[in-house]
Amino acid sequence: MGSAGNGLAIEADNLVKTFKGGILALDGVSFRAERGSVFGLLGPNGAGKTTAVRILTTILQPDRGTAQVLGHDVARDPAGVRGLIGLAAQFAAVDENLTGRENLRMVGQLNHLPRARSTARAGELLEQFDLADAANRPVKTYSGGMRRRLDLAAALVDRPPVLFLDEPTTGLDPFSRVSLWAVIEKLVDDGTTVLLTTQYLEEADRLADRLVVVDRGRVIAEGTAAQLKSELGAGVLHLEMTSGEEAEKGVAALGERLRRPASRLGSVVELSLDEGVGDVLDALRILDAAGLAPFSLSTREPSLDDAFLALTGHSMTEEAT
Amino acid sequence: MTAGTATLSERERRAAVTPLRAVVDTLVIAERDLIALVRIPSTLFFSSVQPIMFVLLFRYVFGGAISVAIPGGYVNYLIPGIFVQAVVFGAVQTSIGLAEDLQKGLVERFRSLPMARSAVLAGRTVADLCRNVFVVLLITGVGYAVGFRVETSFGYYLGAVALLLAFAYAFSWAFAVIGLSAPNSETAQVMSFPVLFPLTFASSAFVPVQSMPGWLQGFATYQPVSQVVWAVRGLMVGGVSDVAGHTWASIAWTAGIVLVFGPLAVHRYRTRT
Numbered sequence: 067m068g069s070a071g072n073g074l075a076i077e078a079d080n081l082v083k084t085f086k087g088g089i090l091a092l093d094g095v096s097f098r099a100e101r102g103s104v105f106g107l108l109g110p111n112g113a114g115k116t117t118a119v120r121i122l123t124t125i126l127q128p129d130r131g132t133a134q135v136l137g138h139d140v141a142r143d144p145a146g147v148r149g150l151i152g153l154a155a156q157f158a159a160v161d162e163n164l165t166g167r168e169n170l171r172m173v174g175q176l177n178h179l180p181r182a183r184s185t186a187r188a189g190e191l192l193e194q195f196d197l198a199d200a201a202n203r204p205v206k207t208y209s210g211g212m213r214r215r216l217d218l219a220a221a222l223v224d225r226p227p228v229l230f231l232d233e234p235t236t237g238l239d240p241f242s243r244v245s246l247w248a249v250i251e252k253l254v255d256d257g258t259t260v261l262l263t264t265q266y267l268e269e270a271d272r273l274a275d276r277l278v279v280v281d282r283g284r285v286i287a288e289g290t291a292a293q294l295k296s297e298l299g300a301g302v303l304h305l306e307m308t309s310g311e312e313a314e315k316g317v318a319a320l321g322e323r324l325r326r327p328a329s330r331l332g333s334v335v336e337l338s339l340d341e342g343v344g345d346v347l348d349a350l351r352i353l354d355a356a357g358l359a360p361f362s363l364s365t366r367e368p369s370l371d372d373a374f375l376a377l378t379g380h381s382m383t384e385e386a387t
Numbered sequence: 388m389t390a391g392t393a394t395l396s397e398r399e400r401r402a403a404v405t406p407l408r409a410v411v412d413t414l415v416i417a418e419r420d421l422i423a424l425v426r427i428p429s430t431l432f433f434s435s436v437q438p439i440m441f442v443l444l445f446r447y448v449f450g451g452a453i454s455v456a457i458p459g460g461y462v463n464y465l466i467p468g469i470f471v472q473a474v475v476f477g478a479v480q481t482s483i484g485l486a487e488d489l490q491k492g493l494v495e496r497f498r499s500l501p502m503a504r505s506a507v508l509a510g511r512t513v514a515d516l517c518r519n520v521f522v523v524l525l526i527t528g529v530g531y532a533v534g535f536r537v538e539t540s541f542g543y544y545l546g547a548v549a550l551l552l553a554f555a556y557a558f559s560w561a562f563a564v565i566g567l568s569a570p571n572s573e574t575a576q577v578m579s580f581p582v583l584f585p586l587t588f589a590s591s592a593f594v595p596v597q598s599m600p601g602w603l604q605g606f607a608t609y610q611p612v613s614q615v616v617w618a619v620r621g622l623m624v625g626g627v628s629d630v631a632g633h634t635w636a637s638i639a640w641t642a643g644i645v646l647v648f649g650p651l652a653v654h655r656y657r658t659r660t
Contacts, residue, residue, distance in 0.1 A: 123499040136395070148501040149402025150395070159492035163423035175415045176502040178401040178408060204426060220496070227395075230499075 074134075075101040075228050075259035076122060081131035083117050083283075091117040092128070093283035099261055099276070101136075104254055106274030106291075107263040114283040115263035116156060119232045122261070123153045135228055149177075152221035156232045158213035159220075162206040166197050166216050169205060170223055177224040184223070191219040195249075211242040218249070229253065231262040235269060247272060268367070271295065279377060286377050297376065301367050303346055305335040305353070305360040312358055319356040320349060338376075339365065402501035409503035416510025417517070420484060424518055430480055434522055438473035439529050442466070445593055446533050453594055457626035458538045466530040467547070467620035468592030471612055473526060474519045474555035475587055478562040479579045481515055485566030486575035489659065508656055512559040519555045523548055538624040547622035550637055554615050557644035560652050567655035586612045591620075611640035 076099040083092040092114045099105035107115045120126040122133055124144035132139060138146040160169050167188050174184025192201045195215040200208060205216065214234070221229060231250070235243040250273055254260055264270050270277050271291040279287040279294065287294060307313040316335045320328040328337040339345040346365065353360065404412075424430050445465050455464045488494050488507070497507050537544045562579060569575035589603055590596075591613040599607055607613055614636040621630030 120495075125495055125498045145402050145404060145501055146399055148499060149398040151499065153496065153499040155492050155495050157492045159496040161419060161423070161493060162491070163426045164419060168419075168422065172415060172419055173496075173500065176412060176497070176500045176506075178411075178501065224398075 073101055075099050075103070075136055076105065076261055077134045078118065078122065079132050081118065081121055081128045081133060083114075083121065083126065083128050090283050092121075092131075094131070095280065095283065095285055096131075097278045097285065097288070099259060101259050102254065102257055103275040104250070104260045104262065104273050106270040106277030107261065107280055108265070108267065108270045108274075108277050109263075109280035110265060112282075113280040115280055116232055117283075118280070119153070119155075119230050119261070119263060123151055123230055124148055149224075150226060150228055152224065152226035152229045154214075154218045154221040154229075154231050154234055156236065158210075158217035160205050160213055160216050163204055165202050165204055166192055166208070166212075167201045169216060170220055173220045173223045179224065187223055191222060195219045211238055214238060214242070214246070218246070222253075226258070228259045228261070231260060233263055233265065236265065243269075267291075267295075281377070301339050301342070301365050303337045303339055303349060304364045304366070305337070305349070306362040307333050307335060307358065307360055309333055315356065316353055316358050316360075319352055319358065323352045324348070335360070404501070404503045409505060409509075412502040412506035413509040413513060415502075416506050417513040420511055420514035421517055423484070424480070424514065433480065434473075434477050434518055435525055437476070438469055438522065438526055441472065442469055442526070442529055442533060445469075449593075455595060457620075458624055459534075459536055462530075462534045463536065463538065463624040463626075464620065465593065466526065466535040467623055468590075468616050469526055469530070470523060470551055470619055471554075471590075471616045472587045472592050473522050474551060475558055475612060476583060477515065477519060477522060478555065478558040479576060479583065480518070481511055481559045482562040482566030482569065482575040482579050483572045484511060485563055486569045486572040489567070490571050494659075504657070505653070508560075508563055508652055511563065512556060515559040516552060516556050519552055523551065536624070539622060543622045547619045550615065550622070550634065550641075551619055554611070554637060554641045554644075557641045557648070560648040561644055563652040564648050564655055567652060567659055586610060591616045611637070611644070614640060 076097075078098075079096050081092045081095045082090075084090050095114065095118055097105070097107075107118060109115050117126065121128050122135060122140060124140050124147050127141060132141065134140065135147045136150050138150065140147050161172070164172065170188035170191055171184045174187055175181065177184075179187065189201075192198045195218070197212060197215060197219070200212060205213060208216065214237075218231070218234065221231075234250070235246055238246065247269070250260060250262070260273075262269075262273065274291055276290055277288070277294065278285045287297070305313075305316065307316055310330070310333050313330045313333045313335050317328045317330045320335070320337060324337075326338055326340070328335055330336075337345075337349055346363075350360075350363075424434070442465070446462055450461045450465065453461055453464075455461055457464045485508075488497075494507065498504075565578050565582070566572075566575045569578055585606075589599070589607045590610060591607065596604055596607045596613065614633050617627050617633040618630060618637045621627030621633060627633065
């Protein structure tokens with residue numbers, strides 16, 4: 067049963083995948099996820115996250131490189147891998163014409179669970195995911211949030227030791243997002259290894275023990291969320307000036323006195339913070355000395371976009387092509 | 388660990404795909420496709436009401452203008468044509484269903500499960516076969532209500548039905564290729580009709596091929612739907628010359644379609660990303 071004894075749940079080594087039309091989705095991606103941990107793949111749309119998940123779940127074959135799930139090679143032993151994993155893909159892959167219960171039973175049967183086990187497990191999961199009331203209704207009557215929960219339940223039918231969640235909370239309302247996080251945390255407590263992809267730094271920070279940041283098919287940063295955040299600074303300071311001209315002067319003054327460049331967006335000056343409040347005071351003193359007075363001030367947590375700017379020098383939204 | 392209530396070796400045993408499991412997986416998928424068939428009003432309409440409308444249209448509206456020399460008159464000419472048209476039109480559901488499964492990501496899920504690779508296509512075509520059995524029974528009943536009679540024997544009728552179902556099964560594979568090539572279910576439907584219309588209407592299903600212009604007769608004579616219609620008509624009511632020849636031609640077309648489109652569909656399914 068392979069070398070599952072090395073404590074690694076997932077091992078991806080130099081994965082390369084090119085799609086028709088020469089689109090390079092993965093350009094040598096490597097990472098390792100420990101057993102019983104949550105591993106995050108963080109990146110914008112088109113970064114290659116989904117391609118990596120599809121290779122690890124045996125849906126796609128890589129052009130080059132190897133990958134193992136609990137010691138089973140995805141290319142040489144795909145059937146072995148499929149028996150160990152659960153997948154909740156980016157778009158809820160549930161059959162609209164079947165009821166919630168029928169969907170889960172079907173997945174159980176296709177996992178080769180005995181019929182009675184499939185039925186029992188379907189009942190358990192519907193209860194657990196708060197779908198018991200809708201269990202016997204066709205899925206086409208479900209809301210988006212209910213579909214997502216059913217999709218996740220389908221991934222858990224066979225209690226897989228390794229679970230892949232591709233952007234599990236994209237499109238969910240804040241309440242559903244938080245309750246999904248709680249479900250994931252519970253699974254990890256029970257010993258499941260989770261690989262999740264996300265576009266949200268907050269989500270990676272909340273859930274992932276370790277993460278890699280992926281951009282244009284390459285890993286551009288790796289570590290814990292805390293490490294990544296410390297590289298990014300404590301947040302971003304917004305200073306609203308009275309005019310674009312004033313803002314221009316402010317950027318010049320701050321750039322001269324601080325080590326970090328400030329940027330201007332209309333009449334707003336943005337400055338990334340290294341040390342929090344101390345930096346805010348410094349910035350205000352500098353502006354005051356230059357005879358400039360902002361009329362409003364706010365700070366925000368660093369976003370993934372900030373991380374991208376810091377790590378790649380280009381904005382995340384430029385990636386949408 | 389709790390996540391592994393099943394031990395890893397037990398999981399490996401379950402993940403191994405055996406021939407028996409491939410059959411079970413196929414039946415699980417077929418069951419799901421049949422449930423969908425009953426629950427979606429439009430597909431139910433497509434496979435039941437539509438053939439009945441064609442029966443009524445040709446029996447009572449156009450039929451009077453079409454003269455044929457066949458035992459029992461035009462209704463006996465028509466119903467065998469309706470049989471073939473209904474199962475051929477029904478194959479569109481295969482292409483729409485598969486395109487939808489791809490579009491909605493269900494195929495992704497199936498590919499990540501430890502099930503037989505072949506089950507998605509095999510299950511879909513088996514579900515089609517079940518639907519066609521229903522369609523054949525329905526049209527037999529409706530046919531009898533409007534005056535159709537089997538003039539040969541019950542044995543010949545069963546033979547004709549077997550030929551029809553085999554041909555329809557082959558056709559499902561051809562339409563599976565369309566479904567697996569289309570970007571979405573709407574396109575799959577649009578792509579299907581230019582294939583369906585000439586095959587069913589430029590055929591011997593509703594009017595004698597001799598009544599068509601010369602340039603069309605060649606196509607209408609040799610194309611598969613005409614051959615199957617003649618074979619089914621000859622076996623059920625007689626009045627068709629060289630029934631054996633048409634039967635063999637139907638079997639040859641059926642085998643040919645499966646041999647070409649079966650592997651093509653499997654290939655499309657494997658390589659579609």
